[in-house]
Amino acid sequence: MDSGINIICFAASYAVALALELSGLWATVRFRRMGEVLAAAAGLVAHTWYLGRRVAEQPAAPLASQQEWFLLAAWVLAVVYLAARFYYPSKSLGLFLLPGVLSLIGAATLAPAKPLVSFEAPRVWGIVHGLFLLVGTVAVLVGFLAGLMYLLQSRRLKLKRLPTTGLKLPSLEWLEHANSRALGMATLMMCGGLLSGIITRLAQKGSTLKFSWTDPVVISLAAMTAWLLVAEVFRRVYPAARQGRKVAYLTMAAFGFLLLVLAAVLWGDRFHQPYGTAEATSVERIAPQTLLRGGEK
Amino acid sequence: MKLRMVGCTHREANLDLRQRLAFDDKQVAEALKQWRVDLPGTELALLSTCNRVELYAAAEENTPDSQSLVAALARFHHLAPGDIGPEIMTLADREVAEHLFRVTASLDSMVVGESQILSQVKRAFQSAQTMNAAGPRLNGLFQAALRAAKRVAGETTLHRHRVSVASVAISELATCVFETFDDKHVLVAGAGEMAEETLRYLQDSGSPRIHVVNRSRERGELLAEKYGGKVHPWEELSEQLVKADLAISTTSASEPIMTAAEFATAISPRRHQRPLVILDLAVPKDFDPAIGDELGVYLYSLDDLHQACQRNQASRAAALPAAEEIIREETVRFVAETHLRASAPVITELREGLHRPKEAELERLFNRLPQLDETSKQEIRQFADRLVNKLLHSPLESLRDASQSGTHHGLLEALRRLFKIES
Numbered sequence: 001m002d003s004g005i006n007i008i009c010f011a012a013s014y015a016v017a018l019a020l021e022l023s024g025l026w027a028t029v030r031f032r033r034m035g036e037v038l039a040a041a042a043g044l045v046a047h048t049w050y051l052g053r054r055v056a057e058q059p060a061a062p063l064a065s066q067q068e069w070f071l072l073a074a075w076v077l078a079v080v081y082l083a084a085r086f087y088y089p090s091k092s093l094g095l096f097l098l099p100g101v102l103s104l105i106g107a108a109t110l111a112p113a114k115p116l117v118s119f120e121a122p123r124v125w126g127i128v129h130g131l132f133l134l135v136g137t138v139a140v141l142v143g144f145l146a147g148l149m150y151l152l153q154s155r156r157l158k159l160k161r162l163p164t165t166g167l168k169l170p171s172l173e174w175l176e177h178a179n180s181r182a183l184g185m186a187t188l189m190m191c192g193g194l195l196s197g198i199i200t201r202l203a204q205k206g207s208t209l210k211f212s213w214t215d216p217v218v219i220s221l222a223a224m225t226a227w228l229l230v231a232e233v234f235r236r237v238y239p240a241a242r243q244g245r246k247v248a249y250l251t252m253a254a255f256g257f258l259l260l261v262l263a264a265v266l267w268g269d270r271f272h273q274p275y276g277t278a279e280a281t282s283v284e285r286i287a288p289q290t291l292l293r294g295g296e297k
Numbered sequence: 298m299k300l301r302m303v304g305c306t307h308r309e310a311n312l313d314l315r316q317r318l319a320f321d322d323k324q325v326a327e328a329l330k331q332w333r334v335d336l337p338g339t340e341l342a343l344l345s346t347c348n349r350v351e352l353y354a355a356a357e358e359n360t361p362d363s364q365s366l367v368a369a370l371a372r373f374h375h376l377a378p379g380d381i382g383p384e385i386m387t388l389a390d391r392e393v394a395e396h397l398f399r400v401t402a403s404l405d406s407m408v409v410g411e412s413q414i415l416s417q418v419k420r421a422f423q424s425a426q427t428m429n430a431a432g433p434r435l436n437g438l439f440q441a442a443l444r445a446a447k448r449v450a451g452e453t454t455l456h457r458h459r460v461s462v463a464s465v466a467i468s469e470l471a472t473c474v475f476e477t478f479d480d481k482h483v484l485v486a487g488a489g490e491m492a493e494e495t496l497r498y499l500q501d502s503g504s505p506r507i508h509v510v511n512r513s514r515e516r517g518e519l520l521a522e523k524y525g526g527k528v529h530p531w532e533e534l535s536e537q538l539v540k541a542d543l544a545i546s547t548t549s550a551s552e553p554i555m556t557a558a559e560f561a562t563a564i565s566p567r568r569h570q571r572p573l574v575i576l577d578l579a580v581p582k583d584f585d586p587a588i589g590d591e592l593g594v595y596l597y598s599l600d601d602l603h604q605a606c607q608r609n610q611a612s613r614a615a616a617l618p619a620a621e622e623i624i625r626e627e628t629v630r631f632v633a634e635t636h637l638r639a640s641a642p643v644i645t646e647l648r649e650g651l652h653r654p655k656e657a658e659l660e661r662l663f664n665r666l667p668q669l670d671e672t673s674k675q676e677i678r679q680f681a682d683r684l685v686n687k688l689l690h691s692p693l694e695s696l697r698d699a700s701q702s703g704t705h706h707g708l709l710e711a712l713r714r715l716f717k718i719e720s
């Protein structure tokens with residue numbers, strides 16, 4: 001980037017915010033919270049600038065490559081963090097959300113940055129497909145982190161360790177609500193993402209007969225969506241699953257599926273390879289991929 | 298400015314004396330109104346809480362002596378000054394400021410770090426203002442006290458640690474489980490003092506639905522009525538536990554009122570793991586400790602909460618030196634500012650005493666040199682200003698230094714005589 005802003009710039013800003021948050025566990029640092037917000041805000045500005053430059057250079061960005069998809073997911077999670085910091089200034093939410101942001105940025109550095117082949121499907125379906133999966137991924141992540149916080153908070157209270165200083169977490173009631181909403185949102189988004197992916201294929205070729213159903217990305221994504229659907233139905237039908245640690249376990253399991261999907265995207269994906277590449281299969285040549293590279297994870 | 302304070306606190310005076318000298322809001326107004334007549338020219342403020350009764354007086358030159366202030370306090374309550382003499386504390390000037398700062402920052406409270414005293418000090422000063430008993434001197438003193446308290450609250454962890462069982466139970470435990478108490482079902486088993494204290498804290502945090510079960514229906518009704526709750530027969534204990542979000546138990550039963558087996562069979566299955574906080578504040582315990590192992594149940598006994606209180610007390614003790622240092626700094630600052638204010642008329646007079654001849658000499662010079670253009674006149678004027686300011690700089694700096702150390706009176710007198718300042 002000729003602006004001088006690269007991934008390291010905003011990753012470093014988020015890392016500084018995380019370091020400041022960590023320092024609060026052991027010591028009273030003056031102006032720590034302000035420092036955290038400033039560092040994270042600086043990171044978000046640089047992050048936005050970086051994605052904006054990509055859009056300026058490539059109209060299909062910021063969903064034109066796997067790398068951009070991860071970076072956009074990290075951007076959404078960073079926005080969630082800053083909003084949480086604003087509404088719950090005394091809670092240690094950054095300890096959980098910022099590692100998520102940094103992990104997504106880390107995944108972005110591993111993912112291919114090259115633009116995907118030009119797509120033949122209607123652009124609107126591609127965008128819908130990519131955005132559904134992006135929001136769904138962030139929702140699963142938020143639900144996982146809320147579930148983690150719930151179990152940690154619950155454990156501390158069971159052990160009679162009242163959190164007077166250091167790690168301060170939201171109440172169990174708040175975490176339970178956040179967790180439930182994240183699960184509902186993730187289910188909706190992932191179902192929408194899967195459905196719009198199939199529609200995209202149909203729009204391209206008019207048939208899904210030669211669809212690569214055995215592709216690791218497709219399998220893991222379909223499994224995760226099925227799990228989310230079952231979990232959501234289970235949560236609504238079974239009262240005990242609506243509250244307490246069960247809903248936390250449900251979202252944590254969903255995160256396990258998400259990790260499988262992301263691993264498949266990074267290392268096992270044959271589904272979205274461009275024409276003429278060594279990995280491309282005959283199926284893929286019949287059914288060209290959408291522009292939204294990460295969108296079909 | 299002169300300051301004086303007479304009064305009694307929980308440190309020196311027993312509860313009996315504090316009660317005899319206590320003032321309610323109406324009495325504070327009446328007393329201040331009366332004392333304005335009895336002690337003219339003196340600014341007054343009265344701080345009366347369950348732990349202290351303190352009368353603050355301020356005047357430019359001389360405040361009434363301690364005996365007069367003690368007599369005023371005693372007279373209002375129809376007591377003889379001798380009845381309250383030995384246990385009365387009297388302070389003057391700097392000691393008054395330091396004491397009020399410590400009181401406002403809750404360093405002098407029975408429970409160090411409690412937050413109620415700040416609003417009580419504010420209310421005492423507002424009452425004095427309303428009754429026209431307080432003026433600029435007490436305003437400066439109380440504002441400085443509030444500033445010191447704000448610094449202690451912001452720069453130390455003194456106020457972050459709760460130390461009473463009820464406050465720890467609600468502010469540190471229940472808030473970790475519940476986001477709000479407004480829609481919560483609170484069960485109170487027994488009508489002991491601890492239950493009432495906990496309900497007081499709870500009502501400060503929200504408007505929960507309170508349900509009381511008590512063996513004595515009469516006492517249960519009294520408690521329920523006081524806190525806008527409902528009373529239920531003792532036999533409904535299990536039913537109420539199924540519905541409860543928070544249970545406070547303070548019965549005097551010699552055996553647990555709920556066994557683990559009973560809870561596991563009759564209550565747990567119907568709760569569907571919905572979180573339940575149980576505050577077992579009874580001795581001996583009302584709830585079998587094994588109930589705490591049930592999913593979604595957070596059972597805290599009096600011992601558990603006492604341990605948290607002790608940890609918090611230790612944390613508060615660790616924050617005390619920093620708080621005391623802030624009080625010391627703010628006292629020094631207040632005293633220096635007070636002295637500087639006292640020197641202000643002399644400084645103003647001194648400046649004017651030099652500026653007046655300067656202006657006269659400049660006018661004479663410009664009349665004698667009519668050929669001077671405006672630029673030259675401006676240069677000469679600036680030269681004269683600089684000269685006067687430089688001449689004033691050293692004496693004013695010495696005066697400022699002396700004000701900070703409190704040794705400015707001799708210097709002020711010398712300046713008055715040297716420059717023939719009349720004020």
